[in-house]
Amino acid sequence: MKICLLGASGSIGQQTIDVINKNPKDFSLVAFSVGKRTRCISYILKKHKDVKHVCVQDRAKARAYQKKYPNIKFHYGDEGLLEIIRESSNDMVVNALVGFVGLLPSIEAIKNHKKLALANKESLVVGGDIINSLLKEYNGELYPIDSEHSALWKCLKVDKDDVRRLILTASGGSFRNLTREQLKDVTPEDALKHPTWKMGAKITIDSATMVNKCFEIIEAGYLFNFDYDEIGVTLHDESYLHSYVSLISGGFRGEISKPDMRNPIKFALYEGNIPFKTSYFQKLDDLKGLHFHAFDLARFPVIKFAKVVLDKKGTLGAILNRSNEEAVRAFLNHQIKFLDIERIIEQSLKNMRYIANPSLEKILIVDQETKEYSHKLIKQLGEAR
Numbered sequence: 001m002k003i004c005l006l007g008a009s010g011s012i013g014q015q016t017i018d019v020i021n022k023n024p025k026d027f028s029l030v031a032f033s034v035g036k037r038t039r040c041i042s043y044i045l046k047k048h049k050d051v052k053h054v055c056v057q058d059r060a061k062a063r064a065y066q067k068k069y070p071n072i073k074f075h076y077g078d079e080g081l082l083e084i085i086r087e088s089s090n091d092m093v094v095n096a097l098v099g100f101v102g103l104l105p106s107i108e109a110i111k112n113h114k115k116l117a118l119a120n121k122e123s124l125v126v127g128g129d130i131i132n133s134l135l136k137e138y139n140g141e142l143y144p145i146d147s148e149h150s151a152l153w154k155c156l157k158v159d160k161d162d163v164r165r166l167i168l169t170a171s172g173g174s175f176r177n178l179t180r181e182q183l184k185d186v187t188p189e190d191a192l193k194h195p196t197w198k199m200g201a202k203i204t205i206d207s208a209t210m211v212n213k214c215f216e217i218i219e220a221g222y223l224f225n226f227d228y229d230e231i232g233v234t235l236h237d238e239s240y241l242h243s244y245v246s247l248i249s250g251g252f253r254g255e256i257s258k259p260d261m262r263n264p265i266k267f268a269l270y271e272g273n274i275p276f277k278t279s280y281f282q283k284l285d286d287l288k289g290l291h292f293h294a295f296d297l298a299r300f301p302v303i304k305f306a307k308v309v310l311d312k313k314g315t316l317g318a319i320l321n322r323s324n325e326e327a328v329r330a331f332l333n334h335q336i337k338f339l340d341i342e343r344i345i346e347q348s349l350k351n352m353r354y355i356a357n358p359s360l361e362k363i364l365i366v367d368q369e370t371k372e373y374s375h376k377l378i379k380q381l382g383e384a385r
């Protein structure tokens, strides 16, 4: 399988390269993108000789690298991400970009008949209906990389007609042992210490606010065609049980393994058919000491945003995503407080334009309007501090 990897410098991107490195007979990297962290380019090119296209965010850097590597075509910016999908000889696009910037590449991959291995959950949160209709129109294939959805995908493969509910597990993030009162003054530095997973900054903050779980509920809704009321959340301290399904015939089915994203990445790259003898990266020898707790909506009220979005869809996913993206950036820059993130999302969902069946163009417009509105709120909240 020839791979085009978007977001090669990030956490999922680097782990995808590890999966490719460990399975060189089955996968070859033919194109990749990085954003601002360009240092890894030389290292990747040294090892992956089939790469013919690279995209970086910045035009000047693309020019400099082009001079250094004349046999490789360097692209830049948002358009460059689409170009490497179209122009390289890939069979599969791994979308490991973070945030809204991942949406158009997901769409481009499907339209160019590429298999899509999707870590960028924001693509589905913002454009779930559009992506699903394109998958139908182009007879496309989408393989989820999120560990929860990878586990659910496995369960549904076996029990498709017997599944009553999907249950996502949640670690509770960096502040799982704090009360709402104690959340008032937490810092970005505290929030970036996730108890069980090592991930990029945005998703680590999203885990602390639980917006990540909102996104995952919405993602599950679009991926597997389940309503909000058919998707639950259970708190699980160790992140060993990745998610599970409750069966009509009684009982549950789930997936248990160490928290290591290379497992779901590998499952997606092999399109759900891992050859029998390839082993897990980290072995799990024991099942002692796993802890589960009932989910408390009063402690994690942001989950209500998932209901709002999945029940009414339209432009609400785009509004949720953009207001969160801007609020998280402002929190990381110490402009607003942790609980302001929820406030900005709530206000945006209330006040931004709801369009029931938006075109892609309308989604892009509402995204931009939400960006401007969120900046206003961030300024007001910052001044009030």
Ligand SMILES: NC(=O)c1ccc[n+]([C@@H]2O[C@H](COP(=O)([O-])OP(=O)(O)OC[C@H]3O[C@@H](n4cnc5c(N)ncnc54)[C@H](OP(=O)(O)O)[C@@H]3O)[C@@H](O)[C@H]2O)c1
Binding pocket: 006, 007, 008, 009, 010, 011, 012, 013, 033, 034, 035, 036, 037, 038, 057, 077, 096, 097, 098, 099, 101, 119, 120, 121, 122, 145, 146, 147, 197, 198, 199, 200, 201, 202, 203, 261
């Ligand atoms: N990390 C995990 O364990 C995990 C688990 C499940 C799902 N996910 C999902 O996977 C996606 C990636 O997460 P991550 O943790 O790997 O994030 P990350 O470490 O922050 O990496 C994100 C990647 O996207 C690139 N990027 C960001 N903005 C860009 C832009 N405007 N143009 C071009 N490239 C851009 C970054 O480039 P530079 O850094 O070079 O600027 C980097 O390569 C997210 O949607 C996340 O929710 C992650």
